[in-house]
Amino acid sequence: MLALEQVLEIRRLLDAGQLSQRRIALKLGVSRGVVNSIANGRRGLHGRESCVSYSRDAPEVVAHRCRxxxxxVYMPCLLCRARQYRLRREEQPLGSPKSRVA
Ligand SMILES: [Zn+2]
Structure with missing residues (x-):
């Protein structure tokens, strides 16, 4: 379970584009999978929403429509995550997210 500040910090580091996802994960003490799902826009959005309004009456584990x-599925979608992980490994072996910014 991530604090919102952690999600935002990861987001910020990703956007800065100076550290690899691996470095960011090490720096903040989270798993690479977490950084990766934030890089894909999932965790960040989800975390923001649940902090504002959903957390009160919704239990922590809620099924969401996977985009x-x-x-x-229960987010993050393991199926998509596995699929993305495989895709990323095929497309960019070093995992550099630079093309996303340009
Ligand atoms: Zn999915």
Whole structure:
């Protein structure tokens, strides 16, 4: 479970583009999978929403409509995450997110 500040900090470091996802994960003491899902826009949005309004009456674990595969899943969607992980490894072996910014 991530604090919102952690999510925002990861987001900020990702946007700065100076550290690799691996470095960011090490720096903040989180797993690479977490940094990766934030890089893909998932964790960040989800975290922001749940902090504002959903957390009161919704239990911590709620099924969401996955934007990747369209199924109702517990986020982050493991299926999409595994798929993305595989894709990323094929496309960019070093995991550099630079092209996203340009
Ligand atoms: Zn999915």
């Amino acid at each position: 990747g595969c369209g199924a109702m």
